[in-house]
Amino acid sequence: MASLFTPCSDSLTLADPLPLDGGQSLEGVQIAYETYGTLSPARDNAILICHATTGDQHVASPHPITGKPGWWDRMVGAGKPIDTDRFFVICPNVLGSCMGTTGPGSRAPDGQPYGLRFPVITIRDMVRAHMALLDRLGVERLYGVVGGSMGGMQALSLSANWPDRVERVLALATTAAMPVQNIAFQETGRQAIMADPDWRQGAYYNSGRAPDAGLAVARMAAHITYLSEETLSEKFGRRLQDRDAKSFGFGADYQVESYLRHQGASFTGRFDANSYLYITKAMSYFDLAEERGVGAHHGGAARLAEAFAGVKARFCVVSFDTDWLYPTSESRKIAHALNAAGAQVSFMELAAPFGHDSFLLDVPALDRVIAGFLSR
């Protein structure tokens, strides 16, 4: 049971096939995860952290490829807002990803990589895998689930679909139904990957080449949406990169161009293009009400309220004023629907300059909100 102690990187294989929303099921699903802290004897101090699109299980330990600190190192640890002296923190790599959990780059039962034979999955499928992991770890009921962006979608899905298994839900910078503009951005990213001849209909794993050029473009386009205009202006403005005058060529003249090219290129070293397709598709598909079978007979807010009808957890919903990808209006819809469903919810918009990425960055007010919500 070494996996229950801190910090621990582990993986396990599910004994039973994992049923999926698309109707198929997956055999031999492997789940890679990290844990921090110790599960209490009463097994009542577990917090599940759900990562975002291109995140991973290395929430507070160095990334094995980049060597950079965990993506939420500032939030998770001894004495930090998600305090590993008190809580048993579990962070799994999501289904469909590429950091150890089964995804399109994993070997299918025939020994060859799945590629596009991997079934298209949903956010609820990711959460279903989390639930199977919790079963194996002996966690019947979570003290809390925490997630930002796609992590917040998982947190909401968990609360609505497995209401008995969580007491507190922290949903940050997220939505209960992917807004159309985000579907549009994600479709553009997928088209960039699928336009790359090295993609080979997803069957590139044995070709010696990956669709890095397409994946880099997808990452560049997405990365812009994670930042605020304010961040871009302050960090780069119209400043030239390593030169005094415009090049009158197609190199990277401006710092922001150089930065984006670097973001795109470095991303290809740590992420699988097919995983990017599957995960963004799951996000585009996400509509909690639809997932809960609520049809069009309920309109707008009432529809979402019905989706939350059976929830038992307390909720904390947080948005950021400069986040234009998952703006405050999306969080407000969640909060209103939870209220209408009779759930206990606190909702706040925090001021932070960093755009959508604010939930990952230095926003002391967020630390206080998270620590406070988890203390009660």
Next chain:
Amino acid sequence: MASLFTPCSDSLTLADPLPLDGGQSLEGVQIAYETYGTLSPARDNAILICHATTGDQHVASPHPITGKPGWWDRMVGAGKPIDTDRFFVICPNVLGSCMGTTGPGSRAPDGQPYGLRFPVITIRDMVRAHMALLDRLGVERLYGVVGGSMGGMQALSLSANWPDRVERVLALATTAAMPVQNIAFQETGRQAIMADPDWRQGAYYNSGRAPDAGLAVARMAAHITYLSEETLSEKFGRRLQDRDAKSFGFGADYQVESYLRHQGASFTGRFDANSYLYITKAMSYFDLAEERGVGAHHGGAARLAEAFAGVKARFCVVSFDTDWLYPTSESRKIAHALNAAGAQVSFMELAAPFGHDSFLLDVPALDRVIAGFLSR
């Protein structure tokens, strides 16, 4: 002189080399243009219309490839806000484009297409070509110049660099210096094109294949930025395309995905990828103060005011409340700088639901503003 009468599609070749901001000059520049209406005997009723990124000279006549009405058919014509019964309207295809004016797809003096041998150009270079065209048409002084988006940049550049040649400037949904977020979006589009192996470093014209896949992705990414979230939600929402349920595949499930794919694919039939590179680069480079040689000794607003120091025209600056690509804050900077420079300027933000594209669409308030401004 048939070119002076209405409607007329024509082109001419400049006798002298066109000097460029990059230090080179271009021999034998051809300019394709349309005119509508009749130049008055006093030659004082000419209005220059400057088109946007992927626009062309077919402002009020059917597009020769798509057969669609001119891009500003609603605005230009007999009895319309830009009234061809009264004004002599000139709309040239910009330098670097692909609709008849010299660009990277044109033949260089050696008889081969320029490709990347075409010099990188600026907005002022485009305007310099316009000025040469006006010389040939016998128009010393414009009654007005009108443009939206990149057309607005040309209008501003003309007013500041050739102050004696224009009396009225209508700048719509534009900026005096490309904001960093737009530079970032444009760089992503260029990278999508340059990542396409069919691009061949720009030398694809004789290869039998063009970088259509990359150009389509660039167009998709850009197209999203032209629309408002409101338009996307109303027009598409999360509605599925031609199906009752999600496909659990990578086809276009949602209407917005199908729409974007169509926008991308159809764009490749009417536009040259290299022209897209050159024109977006010119936009990213655009900074009116820099163009006017105003250095960093003046900060922010004062810098732009100095750039406008010699202007003689009256200005009308218009933004749209749902335009997040060239938001009202950009227009306000222009208006404030013009005020500081002692120029006569009216500035207004119009309410319109269509995002950046509002200047092209059915916004009756814009019609009234344009007709009113041009009547005085």
